[in-house]
Amino acid sequence: MAPTPPSAWPYPTLSLRIPDLAHPGVHTFLRLLDAHTALTLAVESTLTHLYDTPANPNLPQTVGSVMLVLRSMDGVAYTTGSETHKEIHLSVDYIVKKGEGGEDVGREIMGVLTHEMVHCYQYNARGKCPGGLVEGIADFVRLHADLAPPHWSPHSVPDKWDAGYQHTAYFLDWLENRYGKGTVRELNVLMKEREWEENIFRELTGRKLGKLWKFYIELLKVQ
Structure with a gap:
C-alpha cells in the first residue's frame, strides 16, 4: 500500500541529535540518508500499517515530537521517552559493522528506524x-x-x-x-x-x- 500523502497524517516534529560528528557511522548515515525524509517515511509506514487512514479514531494524537539520536553504543537501537516526546537511539557502531559486512546499509537503517517508529505509536x-x-x-x-x-x-x-x-x-x-x-x-x-x-x-x-x-x-x- 502506498503511503498516504504527507499532509494527511498528524506528523510529529522531527529532529536529529549527533553527539560526535567525527564518528564514521555518522558519516555513513549522512551520506546515505536525509534524516528528515527517512523519519517521515518511517512515520508514514507505521501509521499506514497500524491505522490505515488519518480518519481512524484510534490514531494516537499525543506524539508531538520524535528525536533521532545517532550515537556510539552497544546493540542496535531502542526507543524511549514520554507520551508526547519520543527518542529513537540508533547505534552508529552498528552502522559501521553493517557496512563492513557488505550489506545494503541504507535499507537496513530504514528497516531499523521503521521498527523503532512503531514503538512510538503502537498500543501495548x-x-x-x-x-x-x-x-x-x-x-x-x-x-x-x-x-x-x-x-x-x-x-x-x-x-x-x-x-x-x-x-x-x-x-x-x-x-x-x-x-x-x-x-x-x-x-x-x-x-x-x-x-x-x-x-x-x-x-x-x-x-x-x-x-x-x-x-x-x-x-x-x-x-
Whole structure:
C-alpha cells in the first residue's frame, strides 16, 4: 500500500541529535540518508500499517515530537521517552559493522528506524502486552514496508508464539493472510484501553491462541 500523502497524517516534529560528528557511522548515515525524509517515511509506514487512514479514531494524537539520536553504543537501537516526546537511539557502531559486512546499509537503517517508529505509536495493553508481541508487531510493520533484511526467513520454526521480532512477525503475517487484511491492525487497537489477555486472539479469529499456534507450526514443519 502506498503511503498516504504527507499532509494527511498528524506528523510529529522531527529532529536529529549527533553527539560526535567525527564518528564514521555518522558519516555513513549522512551520506546515505536525509534524516528528515527517512523519519517521515518511517512515520508514514507505521501509521499506514497500524491505522490505515488519518480518519481512524484510534490514531494516537499525543506524539508531538520524535528525536533521532545517532550515537556510539552497544546493540542496535531502542526507543524511549514520554507520551508526547519520543527518542529513537540508533547505534552508529552498528552502522559501521553493517557496512563492513557488505550489506545494503541504507535499507537496513530504514528497516531499523521503521521498527523503532512503531514503538512510538503502537498500543501495548497498558504496559502488559508480552514483549515478544510488542517486538513482533514492530517487525510485522517492517516486513510489510518491504524492509525485511536478508537473514529473515518465513520458514524458521520458533519455540513459542511470542519469541519476538521476525519470528512473531511471520506468525502475525500468517494470521493476516488467513483471517484477512487488517487483522494485526485490529489486534493493535484491541490493546488500546485494556490489559493483556490471550483471549484477544479468540476475539479476532474465533480460535484460541494455542490452537492458532499449533496450526501455524504444523504448516511450517511441512514446508
